[in-house]
Amino acid sequence: xxxxxxxxxxxxxxxxxxxxxxxxxxxxxxxxxxxxxxxxxxxxxxxxxxxxxxxxxxxxxxxxxxxxxxxxxxxxxxxxxxxxxxxxxxxxxxxxxxxxxxxxxxxxxxxxxxxxxxxxxxxxxxxxxxxxxxxxxxxxxxxxxxxxxxxxxxxxxxxxxxxxxxxxxxxxxxxxxxxxxxxxxxxxxxxxxxxxxxxxxxxxxxxxxxxxxxxxxxxxxxxxxxxxxxxxxxxxxxxxxxxxxxxxxxxxxxxxxxxxxxxxxxxxxxxxxxxxxxxxxxxxxxxxxxxxxxxxxxxxxxxxxxxxxxxxxxxxxxxxxxxxxxxxxxx
Numbered sequence: 001x002x003x004x005x006x007x008x009x010x011x012x013x014x015x016x017x018x019x020x021x022x023x024x025x026x027x028x029x030x031x032x033x034x035x036x037x038x039x040x041x042x043x044x045x046x047x048x049x050x051x052x053x054x055x056x057x058x059x060x061x062x063x064x065x066x067x068x069x070x071x072x073x074x075x076x077x078x079x080x081x082x083x084x085x086x087x088x089x090x091x092x093x094x095x096x097x098x099x100x101x102x103x104x105x106x107x108x109x110x111x112x113x114x115x116x117x118x119x120x121x122x123x124x125x126x127x128x129x130x131x132x133x134x135x136x137x138x139x140x141x142x143x144x145x146x147x148x149x150x151x152x153x154x155x156x157x158x159x160x161x162x163x164x165x166x167x168x169x170x171x172x173x174x175x176x177x178x179x180x181x182x183x184x185x186x187x188x189x190x191x192x193x194x195x196x197x198x199x200x201x202x203x204x205x206x207x208x209x210x211x212x213x214x215x216x217x218x219x220x221x222x223x224x225x226x227x228x229x230x231x232x233x234x235x236x237x238x239x240x241x242x243x244x245x246x247x248x249x250x251x252x253x254x255x256x257x258x259x260x261x262x263x264x265x266x267x268x269x270x271x272x273x274x275x276x277x278x279x280x281x282x283x284x285x286x287x288x289x290x291x292x293x294x295x296x297x298x299x300x301x302x303x304x305x306x307x308x309x310x311x312x313x314x315x316x317x318x319x320x321x322x323x324x325x326x327x328x329x330x331x
Contacts, residue, residue: 026060027059027060027061027062028060028061028062028086028249028250028254029061029062029063029064029086030061030062030063030064030086030087030088030242030246030258031064031066031071031085031086031087031088032046032049032050032063032064032065032066032071032087032088032089032240033066033067033069033070033071033072033074033077033088033089033090034046034066034067034089034090035068035069035074036067036068037067037068038067038068040067041269041272041273041276042067042090042147043065043067044268044269044272045147045265045266045268045269045272046063046065046067047065048264048265048268049063049144049261049262049265050062050063050065052261052264052265053257053258053261056257056261057253057254057257060251060254061250061254061257061258071087071089074089074090074091074095075095077089078091078095078099078140078241080243081139081140081241081242081243081246082138082139082140082243083243084243084245084246085243085246086242086246087242087243088143088240088241088242089240089241090147090238090239090240091238091239091240091241092107092108092236092237092238092239093105093107093108093131093237094108096131096135096140099135099138099140100134100138101131101134101135101138103317103321104135105317106317106321106322106325107119107122107237107325108178108234108236109181109306109309109310109317109322110178110181110182110185110233110234110306110309111231111233111234111299111302111303111306111307112234112322112325112326113235113329114232115235116148116235116237116270118235118329119146119235119237119329120146121328121329121331122325122329123146123237125328127324127325127328136244139243139244139245140241140242140243140244141241141242141243141244141247142240142241143240143241143242143247143258143259143262144239144240144259144262144263144266145237145239145262145263145266146237146239146263146266146270147237147238147239147240147266147269147270148237148270148273149212149236149237149238149273150211150212150213150214150215150236150273150277151212151232151234151235151236151277152210152212152231152232152233152234152236153210153211153212153213153216153228153229153230153231153232153233154171154208154209154210154228154229154233155208155209155210155211155216155221155222155227155229155289156169156171156207156208156225156227156228156229157201157207157208157224157225157226157227158207158227159227159229159290159292160208160227160229160231160292161229161292161294161298162298163185163186163301163304163305164186164301166185166186166187167186167187168186168187168188169186169187169188169207169208170187170188170189170190170205170206170207170208171187171188171189171190171206171207171208171209171210172189172190172191172192172194172197172200172201172206172209173189173190173191173210174191174194179191180312180315181306181309183309183312184305184306184308184309184312185302185305185306186305187208190205190206192206194211194215194219197209197219197221198219198220198221198223198224201221201224201225202224207225208225209221209225210231210233210234212236212277213277213280213281213284214276214277214280216228216280216284217280217283217284217287222287222288222289223287225289226288226289226290227289227290227292228284228289228290228291228292229292229294230291230292230293230294231294231299231302233302233306240262307319307322310322
């Protein structure tokens with residue numbers, strides 16, 4: 001009898017050890033939300049991210065994907081992150097400024113960046129690192145940076161080649177800080193939802209719209225406006241975030257895996273987005289759109305005129321903030 005009891009203890013010991021190991025390596029699941037629909041480059045890149053995370057962590061860390069705003073609107077998910085939930089969402093510096101990291105959203109100012117490379121120089125600077133530190137103090141951690149979401153261009157009913165051509169142009173803009181920026185360029189900006197822009201342009205309420213090529217093409221705006229000026233006036237760099245509470249609950253290895261695979265997913269997304277943007281330009285041309293490419297001198301006119309925004313009463317950023325960013329990316 002004693003021998004059987006001892007044999008039973010030997011059998012139970014490995015199971016007990018396995019239970020201890022399972023508890024020490026608790027499986028973590030991060031819910032990742034974004035507005036884009038299944039099949040969009042953001043969704044495809046997130047599927048790639050999920051695969052990398054689960055392979056490299058051996059299943060100790062996994063991602064659950066929620067496209068099409070299934071997890072909630074971005075602002076709501078940000079609140080979930082702050083509350084300590086295991087959630088993540090695609091955002092940009094405008095959200096961080098609203099959370100209290102004032103001035104970070106100067107990156108949304110028009111004609112500030114000439115390329116994605118210039119933006120990336122900023123994300124590698126001490127200025128950016130300090131803003132990330134301030135964000136983490138609030139409770140938000142950037143886990144995947146440099147998602148090149150889109151370059152915004154101008155589609156108008158008449159050709160726009162010089163900055164003076166914008167005088168009096170009625171342009172649809174989002175209901176955000178871009179209103180005063182477009183006023184500085186001589187436009188008459190009209191805030192409205194994107195869903196209303198096609199009809200407004202058709203009826204003559206507006207003359208122009210600005211957005212990435214994918215939005216302009218998918219929205220069939222080439223049917224109501226035939227002149228596309230490649231202004232590249234805004235580079236919309238986005239990031240995936242989570243709460244610092246969740247991030248700090250991960251093991252050191254899990255944190256490294258999440259950050260490393262996040263970088264790989266961003267690079268994958270950027271490749272997909274660049275390929276699609278090129279095809280969208282061809283599609284717009286095929287739809288009868290005349291494409292206007294600005295010379296460096298012509299683009300310089302837009303940049304100079306748009307810089308007046310920083311001296312306007314409605315500007316939310318002081319001029320020295322713009323100059324500080326330009327100094328960093330000029331290095």
